[in-house]
Amino acid sequence: FTLHELADGYAVFQNGGVFHPSGFIRRVEDAGGKVLFERKPAAKSVFSPETAYLVNDMLRTAAREGTAKKLRSLPFEVCAKTGTGGGADGNTDAYTVAYTSEDLVAVWLGNRDNSPIAATGGGAPADIALGVMRALYKGHSPAPFAPCEGVTEAALDREEYEKHHRLLLADPISPDCLALHELFKKSALPEGVSDKFSAPKIEKPLIFVKNGAVEIILCQTEYYDYTVKRECDGEISLLYSGKFRKELFDNSVRAGKTYTYTVIPSYCGIEGEPVVLPSVTVGKSEKLPDNWWE
Numbered sequence: 001f002t003l004h005e006l007a008d009g010y011a012v013f014q015n016g017g018v019f020h021p022s023g024f025i026r027r028v029e030d031a032g033g034k035v036l037f038e039r040k041p042a043a044k045s046v047f048s049p050e051t052a053y054l055v056n057d058m059l060r061t062a063a064r065e066g067t068a069k070k071l072r073s074l075p076f077e078v079c080a081k082t083g084t085g086g087g088a089d090g091n092t093d094a095y096t097v098a099y100t101s102e103d104l105v106a107v108w109l110g111n112r113d114n115s116p117i118a119a120t121g122g123g124a125p126a127d128i129a130l131g132v133m134r135a136l137y138k139g140h141s142p143a144p145f146a147p148c149e150g151v152t153e154a155a156l157d158r159e160e161y162e163k164h165h166r167l168l169l170a171d172p173i174s175p176d177c178l179a180l181h182e183l184f185k186k187s188a189l190p191e192g193v194s195d196k197f198s199a200p201k202i203e204k205p206l207i208f209v210k211n212g213a214v215e216i217i218l219c220q221t222e223y224y225d226y227t228v229k230r231e232c233d234g235e236i237s238l239l240y241s242g243k244f245r246k247e248l249f250d251n252s253v254r255a256g257k258t259y260t261y262t263v264i265p266s267y268c269g270i271e272g273e274p275v276v277l278p279s280v281t282v283g284k285s286e287k288l289p290d291n292w293w294e
Contacts (some may be wrong), residue, residue, distance in 0.1 A: 003095070007106035010081065010097045011053045014104055016148075017047035050185045053148035057183050063098070067122040071098055071130055078133065082121030090116030096125035098133060100142035105132045152186050155179040157194040170224040171197040175223060200224055200265040200272030207261065207277045210252065214250040214280060216261060224265040224272075231260045255284045 001009070004022070012019050021041045028037040047055075059079035063071045068080035078100050085093035094117065095108045107125040110117060119125065155170040158180040167190040170179040174197050184190075202224070205215040218226065220245040230239045230250065239261065240248050253259055260279045265272040 003106050003108045004173045006095070006097060006108075007104055010099060011104050012046055012104070013052045013059070013079070014099045014101070015052075016049045017045055017052035018045045019145050031120050048150070049148050050150040050186075050187075053145070053151050054183055054185070055183055056083070056145055068096060068126055069096065070122065070126040070232060071133065074130070074137075076100065076137065077144040080126070080129070082126060084121045084292075086116065091118070092116060094119040094121045094125050096121055096129045098126075098129040100133075100137075101145050102142040103136055105129050105136075107132075133254060150186050151183055152189070153181055154189055155181055156190070157196065159196075160194060166189075168192045168194045168223075171195055178194065178223070196221075196254060197223075198210055198265045198270060200267045200270060202263065202265045202272070204275055205263055205277060207280060209282055212251075212255065214253055214259060214261070214282070216248040216250075216263070216277070218244065218246055218248070218263070220244070220265065223227050224267050227264040227266065229262045229264070231262070253282045255282050257282055 008019070008022050009070075011022065020043050023041065025037070025200050026039055027035060029035055038139065056079050059068075059081055060077065062068045062082075063074075063078050063080040065072070065289065067082040071078050071080050074185050078098055080096060080098040082096045083094070084091055092114045093108065093110045095106070097104070097106045107128045109119045109125050155174075155176075156179065157166075157168040157170045157174065158178050160166045161166045163182055169190050169192065171194045174194065184241050202218075202220040205219065206217045208217075214226065221227075225243060226240065226245070227238070228240040228248060239250055250259070250261075258279050258281045261277045264274045
């Protein structure tokens, strides 16, 4: 692609998904003002407005915290993309394309003979684009991109996305810190909704008998409360009720007895499904030999 073609390609997103081929001559008039030539390019819709808006949003992020972050000092909304090309001998091409709702700036650095250069897209080309933008908007700031009716923000279950790569809408009562906010087409919202907090659930905790005591390892979400009940010889007692703890110990067990523990997660008073752990029998304590250290 030429730099001209690259600029035209990114301008599609700036124009809401509509392609307007650019040119260098708008109109030619004679001395009397008669129009001899006027360029009237045909516009063509190549992306939906929703797609264009979502790409703009991604490139706004690139200008704030990505490879084009040299532009983040600008006091207005800007989208940008950088690129670096080359081979084993080094970089041969470096570019930055930056645009606002009003103007687009494309910068390329390279040598005619394709010899290596020291620049990268996020370096010198971004600096040049920054200088041009400052000059363009010395007296005013461009308007932000207009909202798109077909795009909405959705809260996702952050844990499901980061750990399991699944897109689920966040549980409506989920803590906000566990929600990941992203933009979506209204017609392409994730269909599944997490019930992690409206119906608390946990995996089966681990249980061990060590040194005459029972140890339960929860390894579950710290945002739940937990109730742990113990049953022995038909008698049920409360072992623990409170905030998350990674480990729980029951030191009041007796040798020779069999115990069954039930763990119940809850969130804001909503109890989840009880999880019954495998029954354990506490063995009799053995006397340590005199040479135990060997």
